[in-house]
Amino acid sequence: MALVGGTAVQDHVALAEIELCGELIIAASAAREDRLSLESIDRVLKVTEERAPAPA
DSSP states (O other): OEEETTEEEOOHHHHHHHHHHHHHHHHHHHOSSSSOOHHHHHHHHTOOOOOOOOOO
């Protein structure tokens, strides 16, 4: 939050990004594996787009 002329100005995009990063940190700390899978990350970030299968 930046102060401009004594008034607080919020950058809503930055605040949303910080919230998403926090959600990822919480999910990563609770993960039972070393890394979060792409599916887990998508679930945390509420991404619904399908990913192409990884090449074999």
